[in-house]
Amino acid sequence: MPANDQPGAGAERPVPNILSAVRLPSSAHSSRSLGPRPLVRPPRIEPGMTIGIASPASAPPDDRLEQGIAILRARGYRVVLAPHARDRRGYLAGSDQDRAADLTGLFARPDVHAVFCSRGGYGACRMVDLVDWHVVRASPKAFVGFSDITTLHLAFERRARLATLHGPMVVTLGGGISAGAADCFWRMLERPVPFGEYAAAGARTLVPGIAEGPLAGGCLSLLSAAVGTPDWPDFRGRIVLIEDVGVPTYMVDRCLVQLARAGCLREAAGFVVGAATGWRDQERDPAEITPDDLWQELLAPLGRPAIVGFPFGHEPDPFTLPLGCLARLDAGRAVLEVLEPAVAAR
Known part of the structure; x- marks a missing residue:
């Protein structure tokens, strides 16, 4: 309600909360607007193609990583691990520079058709600015992850205009998901039709x-x-x-x-x-x-x-x-x- 408008006698005043109290200028988003350009959808994948695995955040548990890789191979996919996907440095999967180079490298490889994150955890925010986004834009591929990988999803949209998949990571697959969840996952990646x-x-x-x-x-x-x-x-x-x-x-x-x-x-x-x-x-x-x-x-x-x-x-x-x-x-x-x-x- 404008400051110079007073409610009539007996009228109820709205209960203020954070949503009504915040006042931003109309141009608050203008400097970060995504603009009219549509997102690029990555090419579909199919059995026989190669999935690259990176660890942009924390290191994956070895047992669940291997179980997840086995599931991908059982589906008919070849699998390549980025050079530092198993590295461990405390709560991080190796150095920021190596994690960024791994992600960039998988997008640069013409023989890799999709990029899956091994797990989330923490650390994507430390390497996101080190990724070569020119390489990503030049070679769009399906990119899958969630949790800490949210940081990268935001960057893929902002910097590469690439649509990505918020979905199970390799250790998620290795831990076991239902047939319905697995069907949804593969339909998204393999079929170029609306789900x-x-x-x-x-x-x-x-x-x-x-x-x-x-x-x-x-x-x-x-x-x-x-x-x-x-x-x-x-x-x-x-x-x-x-x-x-x-x-x-x-x-x-x-x-x-x-x-x-x-x-x-x-x-x-x-x-x-x-x-x-x-x-x-x-x-x-x-x-x-x-x-x-x-x-x-x-x-x-x-x-x-x-x-x-x-x-x-x-x-x-x-x-x-x-x-x-x-x-x-x-x-x-x-x-x-x-x-x-x-x-x-x-």
């Missing part, structure tokens, strides 16, 4: 309504950490994906507020929130604020169609989501539908 509707039984309505827009987002803590960087999230007109794991609820709160105060949420088309894996502080204290409380307080007032409980990311059986591809959210039915192929025909 259609997800059968997400646990999803439920937060705000009813219908929204269309490209998919964007990922791991909440990484999205909020990107504010103020060259890859600042631009969610205008997007269906925003939000999930995380093992974080206290107050940190979920802080990350959402950070995105709200930065103006990243108010022009989104809609929201798809993952299951609250590992966020249940109320199991220790029944009086604790819950993630559902946060969605009601910080997302619902935006009035955008929204669902919660959608299985992706850190969920045991995660759906693969094509970032940058057009989707339709029918929040009243708690249904998400992908309208564009994740990959292009060769």
Whole structure:
């Protein structure tokens, strides 16, 4: 309400919160606008082709890495490991320079047709600016990962205009996923047709309504950490994906507020929130604020169609989501539908 407009007698004043209090100039996003250029969809892959594996963040456990590689080979793919994919330096998979060189190198190789991340963890933010993005733009390939890899998804869109896949990593495959999750994963990579509707039984309505827009987002803590960087999230007109794991609820709160105060949420088309894996502080204290409380307080007032409980990311059986591809959210039915192929025909 403008400052010079006073409510009439007996009128209720709106309850202020962070969403109504934030005031940004209309040009707040102008310097980081993605512009009109469409994203490039990577070519499809098929058995007989080669998948390259990099470790841009933390080092993978050897046993699950080997199990994941075995699954890729059983599908009929050749597999090459980047030179430093098994390196270990504390919580990092080797030096920043080596991790960046590995990722660049896999995109530079004409005999590698897709790039899978071995795992997430931490460290993508330390190497993202060392990647040769000219090489990536010159040789678009399917790129798959989630969690800490959210940092790279943002950079692939911003710097290479490449659509990527928010989906299981090699150690995720090695740990075992359901047949339905595996079918979704391979359909996204191998078939240049729209995936259609997800059968997400646990999803439920937060705000009813219908929204269309490209998919964007990922791991909440990484999205909020990107504010103020060259890859600042631009969610205008997007269906925003939000999930995380093992974080206290107050940190979920802080990350959402950070995105709200930065103006990243108010022009989104809609929201798809993952299951609250590992966020249940109320199991220790029944009086604790819950993630559902946060969605009601910080997302619902935006009035955008929204669902919660959608299985992706850190969920045991995660759906693969094509970032940058057009989707339709029918929040009243708690249904998400992908309208564009994740990959292009060769």
